[in-house]
Amino acid sequence: MFAEFGAQTTRFTLNGSAVAVEAPPGERLSDSLRERLGARDVKVGCNAGDCGSCSVLVDGELVCSCLMPTRKAAGRRIETVAGLIASEPLARDLAQRFRGPRRRAMRLLHPGDDGRLGRPAAAGSDTGRERHQPRPRGVLCRCTGYRKIVDAVGGVPAHLAGADDAGHAGAAIRRLDGAPKLDGSEIFGDDVAPPGTLEIFVIRSPFARAAFGFDDLDGWCARTSGIEAVLTAADIGGRNAFGVIPSFADQPAFAEKVARFPGEAVAAVVGTPEVIRDFDPATFPVRWQELDAARTRPRPAPGAPRCCTRGRAGNVMCSGFVACGDPEAALEAAEVQVERRYSSGFVEHAYLEPEAGFAQMVGDRVEIHTCTRAPVMDLDSMEILLGIDRSRIRIVPTAVGGGFGSKLDISLQPYRRLARSRPAGRCE
Numbered sequence: 001m002f003a004e005f006g007a008q009t010t011r012f013t014l015n016g017s018a019v020a021v022e023a024p025p026g027e028r029l030s031d032s033l034r035e036r037l038g039a040r041d042v043k044v045g046c047n048a049g050d051c052g053s054c055s056v057l058v059d060g061e062l063v064c065s066c067l068m069p070t071r072k073a074a075g076r077r078i079e080t081v082a083g084l085i086a087s088e089p090l091a092r093d094l095a096q097r098f099r100g101p102r103r104r105a106m107r108l109l110h111p112g113d114d115g116r117l118g119r120p121a122a123a124g125s126d127t128g129r130e131r132h133q134p135r136p137r138g139v140l141c142r143c144t145g146y147r148k149i150v151d152a153v154g155g156v157p158a159h160l161a162g163a164d165d166a167g168h169a170g171a172a173i174r175r176l177d178g179a180p181k182l183d184g185s186e187i188f189g190d191d192v193a194p195p196g197t198l199e200i201f202v203i204r205s206p207f208a209r210a211a212f213g214f215d216d217l218d219g220w221c222a223r224t225s226g227i228e229a230v231l232t233a234a235d236i237g238g239r240n241a242f243g244v245i246p247s248f249a250d251q252p253a254f255a256e257k258v259a260r261f262p263g264e265a266v267a268a269v270v271g272t273p274e275v276i277r278d279f280d281p282a283t284f285p286v287r288w289q290e291l292d293a294a295r296t297r298p299r300p301a302p303g304a305p306r307c308c309t310r311g312r313a314g315n316v317m318c319s320g321f322v323a324c325g326d327p328e329a330a331l332e333a334a335e336v337q338v339e340r341r342y343s344s345g346f347v348e349h350a351y352l353e354p355e356a357g358f359a360q361m362v363g364d365r366v367e368i369h370t371c372t373r374a375p376v377m378d379l380d381s382m383e384i385l386l387g388i389d390r391s392r393i394r395i396v397p398t399a400v401g402g403g404f405g406s407k408l409d410i411s412l413q414p415y416r417r418l419a420r421s422r423p424a425g426r427c428e
């Protein structure tokens, strides 16, 4: 364990118990709660004060703990979701607010029902509800909208009064994960790593397209204390390509010689949490040479630099044509015709639950605990990338959270697995 520069003791009350935490200057309260005090019911989504996943009560006031320095918590009373649920003085209030019919209603009304539940009973009732019922405040939810949450907290809708979640025809589907999501005990990808787990910092391209090379990685590694390993494409044992559909699999886990988009991974540094937290990527020995890039959408101009590493004539991964009806006749019959050209920018799925996890060796098999919706597809990809028999790989999915079409292909899985194998000759 490395001594943390300037670490200072901060004392406060956490869920009714006096605690002391050694934290360096500027450490977020969310990090101290999760990583030093084990309060994994405090989640971190955006780390920027936008989503509310890290909400705690500080002396009774709702606060985003990711925006509060730990030192400002000195002498204060901090309550987390788990503490609220367990707290004796609040038990009666919680029994009213979250348990019994309302807690059951929140579970019933969560997505996964048949789409009917939670709708207003009559047109226009939304207005009344907004006027008379509480609104969620400070927590961003992208999965449901807020209607079902408001219904559950503000009052059990008439059609749910007396409803059960026994699973008979016409009843809401009972969500087995409803209760742990309410009380904060659900385990997501960022919650599974045991204390002291090594962390990975991925070195990514700052350019749209760039050639790159490394200077004496072994020497840098040996000179840099706290770094356990450096990983590059040279450490990929199998085929350096993955993708959600096998015939489209052409994305390397680490770029080789040329990076083709901003953020493409070229290397990864493995170290203790303290070292990775303070790691300055500017010190990493990588040389970049910026190159012309294909910047036009949706298709790069003819003759543009190649986006793909193999095949893909004209920089096109795949194409298709869908014909339906008679567009000419429909246009002819239309009262108004408007012709415009529209384009939209790239939009990330923006779920609150990070793609995170950890890997450990169990005998000669690697266990990769990860946030994924497709563990078997992950296993297929890891077998190809690592070049080892699939019986030596185990994918353990955590709770997923939002997906919105993502979390199907692999993201950080190869880096975790490679970090567990500690490449010979680097930092040993």
Ligand code: FES
Residues within 6 Å of the ligand: 043, 044, 045, 046, 047, 048, 049, 050, 051, 052, 053, 054, 055, 064, 065, 066, 067
């Ligand atoms: S507001 Fe703190 S993690 Fe999003």
